Each structure stands twice: as structure tokens, then as C-alpha cells.
Amino acid sequence: MASLGGRWLRRLIVVGYLWLLVLWPTWYVAKNTLVGGFGAFWDLLRLPEVTSALEVTARVSVIAVAINVVFGVWLSVVLVRYRFPGRRVLSALIDLPLSVSPVVVGLALMLVYSPAYGWFGKPLSSAGVQIVFATPGMVLATCFVTLPLVIREVVPVLEELGEDQEQAARSLGAGTWQTFRRITVPGIRWALVYGLVLSLARALGEFGAVKVVSSRIAGKSMTATTLVEARSQFAPHEAYALSFLLAFAGVVCLVIVALLRSLGEKS
Amino acid sequence: MSIEVRGVSKKYGDFVALDDVSVSLPTGQLTALLGPSGGGKSTLLRIIAGLETADAGTVAIEGVEATHLPPQKRNVGFVFQHYAVFKHMTVAKNVAFGLEIRKHPRPEVQARVAELLELVHLAQFADRLPSQLSGGQRQRMALARALAVSPSVLLLDEPFGALDAKVRKELRDWLRRLHDEVHVTTVFVTHDQEEALEVADEIVVINAGRVEQVGTPDQLYDAPANDFVMGFLGDVTTLGGRLVRPHDIDVSPTPLGPDAVEGTVSRVLRIGFEVRLTVLTDAGEVVTVELTRTHARRLGVGEGSTVFLAAVPA
Numbered sequence: 001m002a003s004l005g006g007r008w009l010r011r012l013i014v015v016g017y018l019w020l021l022v023l024w025p026t027w028y029v030a031k032n033t034l035v036g037g038f039g040a041f042w043d044l045l046r047l048p049e050v051t052s053a054l055e056v057t058a059r060v061s062v063i064a065v066a067i068n069v070v071f072g073v074w075l076s077v078v079l080v081r082y083r084f085p086g087r088r089v090l091s092a093l094i095d096l097p098l099s100v101s102p103v104v105v106g107l108a109l110m111l112v113y114s115p116a117y118g119w120f121g122k123p124l125s126s127a128g129v130q131i132v133f134a135t136p137g138m139v140l141a142t143c144f145v146t147l148p149l150v151i152r153e154v155v156p157v158l159e160e161l162g163e164d165q166e167q168a169a170r171s172l173g174a175g176t177w178q179t180f181r182r183i184t185v186p187g188i189r190w191a192l193v194y195g196l197v198l199s200l201a202r203a204l205g206e207f208g209a210v211k212v213v214s215s216r217i218a219g220k221s222m223t224a225t226t227l228v229e230a231r232s233q234f235a236p237h238e239a240y241a242l243s244f245l246l247a248f249a250g251v252v253c254l255v256i257v258a259l260l261r262s263l264g265e266k267s
Numbered sequence: 268m269s270i271e272v273r274g275v276s277k278k279y280g281d282f283v284a285l286d287d288v289s290v291s292l293p294t295g296q297l298t299a300l301l302g303p304s305g306g307g308k309s310t311l312l313r314i315i316a317g318l319e320t321a322d323a324g325t326v327a328i329e330g331v332e333a334t335h336l337p338p339q340k341r342n343v344g345f346v347f348q349h350y351a352v353f354k355h356m357t358v359a360k361n362v363a364f365g366l367e368i369r370k371h372p373r374p375e376v377q378a379r380v381a382e383l384l385e386l387v388h389l390a391q392f393a394d395r396l397p398s399q400l401s402g403g404q405r406q407r408m409a410l411a412r413a414l415a416v417s418p419s420v421l422l423l424d425e426p427f428g429a430l431d432a433k434v435r436k437e438l439r440d441w442l443r444r445l446h447d448e449v450h451v452t453t454v455f456v457t458h459d460q461e462e463a464l465e466v467a468d469e470i471v472v473i474n475a476g477r478v479e480q481v482g483t484p485d486q487l488y489d490a491p492a493n494d495f496v497m498g499f500l501g502d503v504t505t506l507g508g509r510l511v512r513p514h515d516i517d518v519s520p521t522p523l524g525p526d527a528v529e530g531t532v533s534r535v536l537r538i539g540f541e542v543r544l545t546v547l548t549d550a551g552e553v554v555t556v557e558l559t560r561t562h563a564r565r566l567g568v569g570e571g572s573t574v575f576l577a578a579v580p581a
Contacts, residue, residue: 164351167318168409170338171345172365172416182364186355 026247033244036237044241049219053227053242060135060210060223061203064142068199071143072150073192077184079151080158094152097145105144106212113137113213133215138223141209146202150195157191158184190264194257201253205246269294269420269452270315275324277310284310286476288324292420292454292469297446299467300456303499307476308456309424315454316345316422329419344413344451348425350405352397358408359384359393365416383411386445403434407441414449423455427462439466460500464488472496504555506548506578513557515579518544518566527575530554532568546574 033041044050079091097105112118113132115125124131131137165187169179185192207225215221218230224242231239270292277285285307292298300308313319315326317338325334333341353361359380366376384390387407389400397405406426413421426442427435443466446453457463463470464484472479472487472495480492491497494510503510507528517523530548537543542563544556554576558566568574 164347164349165353167338168345168347168351168353168412169364169368171316171318171341171343172412173339173368174364175339178368183353 029240029243029247032236033240040237041241041244044238045245047238049222049227050238050242052219053222053224054245056135056138056221057204057224060138060142061200063135063139064146064203065196065199067139067143068146068150069192069196072147072195072199073154073185073188076151076154076158076188077180080155081163094148097147102141102145102206102208102210103212106141106209109137109141109144109209109213113140132213133221135221137213138210138221141213142203142206145206145209146199149199149202150192153191153195153198154188157188161187190260194260194264197253197257197260201250204249204253269329270454271325271327272311272315273325273327275311275314275321275326277307277314277319277321283476285314285321288473288476288478290471290478290481292452292471294329294452295450296468297443297453297455297466299463299470300454300473301460301463301467301470301499302458302473302479304458306474308458308473311473312422312424312454312456315420316343317341318345342416342419344416344418344421346406346409346413346421346423346426348428350397350402350409350429352405352409354397357394357396358389358400361397361408362411362415364412369416379415383415386414386448387411401434402430403438406430406438410442410445414451418451421451421453423453425456425458428457435462442466464500472499474499502555502557505552506554506576507550507552509578511578513543513555516554516556517577517579518546518556518558518568518574519577520566520568520572520574522575523577527577528552528554529573529575532570532572532574535563535568535570544568544574546576548576 045054075094079087079094110118110132113121113124115121115130115132118132121131129136131140161184165183166179169183174182205225206223207229210223211226211229214223214226216226216230218227222230224246228239228242228246231242272288272290272292275285275288276283288307288311290311300311302308310319314321315328317333317336317340321334325332327333328341328343338345353364356364362380362383363376366379371379380393381390384393387410389404389408389411392400392404392408397408400408410423410426423442427438430438439462442455455466464487467484469481469483470487471481474495480487480496482490487496488500491500497503497510497512502513504513504516505511506516507526519527522529528548528550530546530552532544533547533553534545535542536545537560540560542558542560544558544563546554546556548554556576566574
């Protein structure tokens with residue numbers, strides 16, 4: 001049996017660690033944001049460059065998450081329900097965005113889609129389609145980094161569900177699409193929403209990959225995170241206000257996820 | 268013939284699940300596919316349902332060539348060992364599924380669901396979720412769901428395999444009665460010979476990917492085509508180098524005929540109403556004999572007694 005003092009000491013170390021690493025810095029952001037009062041914070045958020053950055057971030061995140069949900073579910077079904085050569089390799093590749101630095105992802109996208117030297121970008125650009133330095137590039141980069149989040153939530157649930165229900169639906173006359181919509185989707189719905197919220201949180205905070213492929217024109221193509229970085233030295237109050245908002249959005253996502261988890265466990 | 272299987276083969280990698288199987292399953296009957304685990308009986312059932320595709324051979328259902336039809340076009344009802352209930356739907360919604368897919372009008376669906384839930388004794392559970400039902404109730408619901416679409420054949424894959432012994436026995440009796448009421452051509456897979464003998468009109472014994480014998484329960488039990496069928500359908504023991512059923516051996520304290528074999532009782536085991544003797548013959552054979560308790564008491568046999576054994580002519 002550990003002594004009472006030892007137990008308290010261990011707790012203190014853990015709490016202290018969390019305080020220094022997470023709570024103190026976050027609290028400092030909040031403090032600095034609200035130093036001039038809530039009105040000043042609100043005024044900062046209404047600066048045209050800030051609203052524009054928030055708009056860009058929202059647009060890119062929503063499109064990326066929507067694409068991610070469709071392809072995430074599709075890939076999950078392919079990975080779980082079909083046996084084909086290279087399945088394990090594909091499964092391992094899906095985790096790549098988690099282990100590769102986002103900056104590298106941005107650079108890779110540049111190599112492919114840059115109108116100047118990208119092998120895919122040149123023909124696209126001459127056809128009038130701009131990928132990098134435009135919204136499609138930022139969406140692509142965000143899709144890349146959020147790819148594993150939906151799949152890693154959905155795959156284990158699909159595996160646990162098994163094929164029995166789907167086969168039963170087939171034998172009762174349901175076609176592929178009807179089976180998917182009426183049986184598969186309800187079966188994975190909590191995992192799907194969970195993955196969606198996680199993807200959204202990750203998309204809102206994405207910085208490295210998006211920075212490389214965006215043209216970074218303040219008030220036009222700058223995202224919230226890139227604006228934070230750009231302003232952190234010369235207009236720290238704007239940076240604090242945006243940071244606070246991003247952190248707040250992240251916390252909201254976490255709360256939603258926690259609520260969904262408990263809801264999903266109940267049903 | 269309701270289901271005609273011709274020359275069906277199926278391999279999983281190097282493993283031969285079915286090897287050129289041909290079998291005809293008659294209309295309106297309750298047929299059991301009986302055999303040991305891994306013998307290919309479930310694979311055959313799934314090929315009939317269209318849930319697996321055969322490497323070779325053809326399947327016809329009610330005279331319709333079905334080999335290349337997807338499962339939803341075969342009009343078969345399938346019941347899975349682990350129920351395969353739609354977890355997110357109520358009992359009534361589960362049963363209604365096939366009818367709703369077929370876009371039957373609402374009042375008709377409701378009437379049919381009510382009728383089926385009545386048939387499987389689940390009427391009072393219509394609005395519950397499957398998770399609120401016991402295993403036996405879930406399987407009855409799965410049966411109602413399969414019957415709802417009026418399938419031309421009903422296929423059951425080890426339907427009672429996941430249930431405990433008592434519920435199993437109840438459901439078995441109930442399936443037999445249900446079949447006598449509904450008369451849909453039914454094929455069920457089982458590895459339990461007692462289940463097959465008790466419920467089926469006809470049994471197809473499948474082992475190692477081949478059909479060993481097809482016949483009524485009596486034909487199979489009394490005239491097994493080979494040692495495998497004999498051994499699989501009931502207990503066997505060897506007497507004088509021949510396979511015999513332990514209850515088909517006459518035991519007496521004195522030799523009853525010229526063929527009687529002399530031996531010593533080495534063990535007496537009582538299981539309920541039955542007594543099982545292990546007899547060591549003078550020729551060195553270990554023979555198991557089954558008697559009723561009354562018979563054993565009348566003979567007065569105990570460990571160490573000398574007995575004479577003779578096979579009862581079939």
C-alpha cells in the first residue's frame with residue numbers, strides 16, 4: 001500500500017505537468033484576449049481581415065470535412081468488406097497523414113499541382129483550373145491531413161458490426177445502395193459523427209499544409225491559423241483573439257464528442 | 268424439386284469446401300444438411316442463398332436458374348446463426364424490412380407484420396428493440412422477418428447453435444410445428460444429429476465437401492450407407508470387428524448363440540435412465556453397451572461380472 005503522502009505527491013506531479021503544458025498557456029491566451037474587456041475582443045473579431053480569415057477557414061474546413069466523410073466511409077467499407085491484394089498496404093497508408101509533417105504534405109501537393117512545375121498542375125493551369133494558391137489546394141491539404149480521422153473511427157465499428165446484418169438485408173431483397181443506407185449507415189452513425197467532429201476540429205486548426213499551398217493574402221486567402229502566425233509579432237491582440245476563438249472551437253468540438261460518446265454508448 | 272444443386276464446387280485457397288456436390292431438395296419439406304463443422308454444409312446453404320458464389324456448378328430454385336442471381340433476386344429467406352437482427356430497428360420494423368423494400372402499401376405491411384409476430388409469439392414485443400429480447404426471441408424474430416417476404420425457400424444456418432440446450436430443444440419442436448403450419452420448403456444446417464433426426468423429413472449428410480448419404484431419418488439411422496454416416500448419426504462401438512450401435516447389443520450371463528462373445532465388465536456408468544457398460548472381451552476388444560436401468564438391474568451385472576455379447580440383428 002502506497003502512503004497517503006506518496007499518492008498526493010504523484011497526483012501533484014501530474015496536475016503540475018498538465019498545468020505547465022496545457023492549462024497555463026491556454027489561460028494566458030484567454031487572459032491576454034480579454035485584457036481589454038469583451039467589447040475590445042469583439043471589435044478585434046470584426047476587423048475585415050479577421051472575418052475574412054474566419055470565413056476562409058470555415059469554408060475550407062466544411063468542404064474538406066464533407067469530402068472526407070464521403071471518401072472516409074467509402075474507403076472504410078472497401079477496407080473492411082473486401083479482400084484484395086494490397087489491402088494491408090492501403091490500410092497502413094491511411095495512417096500516413098498522422099505521421100508525416102503537414103509541411104511535407106503541402107510541399108508534396110505543390111510538386112503535383114503547382115502551375116509552374118507540377119506535373120499535374122501545368123495541364124490543369126493551362127485549362128484554367130487553379131489548384132494551389134486557391135481554395136481547392138487548401139481543401140486538398142486539409143482533406144489529406146484529416147483523412148485518417150473518419151476512417152479510424154469507422155473501421156473498427158464496421159468490423160464489429162460484421163456482415164450478417166448486411167447479408168440479411170440482401171436476402172430480404174435490398175440492393176447495394178438500400179443496404180448501405182438502411183443498415184450500414186445507421187450501424188456506423190455514431191462513429192461517423194464522431195469522426196466528423198474530430199475532422200472538423202483538426203481542419204479548423206490545420207496550419208502547416210495549408211500555409212504552403214495558400215497564397216496568404218490577408219483579407220482574401222489567409223486562414224485563421226495563418227493569420228495568427230502572421231500577426232503574432234506585430235499585432236498580437238488580433239492573434240490572441242483569433243487564437244482564443246480557435247481554442248474555443250476546439251473545446252466545443254471536444255465537448256460535442258464527449259456527449260456523443262455517452263449518447264452512443266447508451267443506444 | 269424445389270432446389271436443384273448440380274455439380275457445385277467451392278474452394279477457399281487450398282481448402283476444398285465443396286467438391287462436385289449434387290443434391291435435390293424437395294418442395295414443401297423440412298430438410299436438414301447434417302455434418303461435422305467445416306464439412307461444407309454452411310457453404311452449400313450460402314451458395315443456395317447467393318451469399319457465396321460457387322466456383323463451378325449450378326443452382327436452380329423452383330425451376331428458375333439462380334446460379335448468377337444476386338441474393339436479393341432469389342426470393343429466399345435466410346436465418347443466421349447469430350440472428351443478424353437489425354439492431355437499430357424495433358422488432359416490428361425488423362419484420363417489416365423486406366416488405367418495405369418491396370414497397371408494399373403501409374396497411375398491408377402492418378397487417379402482415381402483426382400476423383407474423385402472432386405466429387412467432389412476439390406480438391407483445393413489437394415496439395421493443397432486439398437488444399431487449401432473449402436469444403430465443405431474437406431468433407424467432409429473425410424467422411418472422413425471413414418469412415415476411417413469403418420466400419419460396421427458407422434457409423436456416425445453424426439456427427439454434429447459439430442458444431442454450433433447453434431453449435434449443437423448445438425452438439426445435441416449435442420449428443417443426445411452424446413448418447407443419449406454414450409448409451414453406453425449409454433447409455436447415457446443423458451439426459447436431461439429434462436435432463436433424465428429430466425435426467427433419469429428410470437429411471443430407473455432408474462431410475469433407477461431399478454428400479455421404481441422402482434419406483429419411485429412419486433410412487439413415489437403420490441403413491447407413493457407410494461407417495461415417497453410421498458413426499455420425501449415433502454412438503457406435505466395435506464388436507467382433509464390426510461397427511454396431513451400443514444399444515443394439517444383447518447382454519446375457521450365459522451364451523445365447525454360437526456368435527456370442529465372452530467378456531468382463533470393466534466399468535458401469537449410470538447416466539439418468541441409461542446404463543453404459545464397458546466390456547473387455549476375451550479377444551481384447553473394448554465394447555461399449557447401452558442398457559436401460561431396468562434391464563441392467565434384471566441382469567444383475569456389476570464391475571467384474573462375466574457377460575456374453577451378441578449383436579442384435581437389424
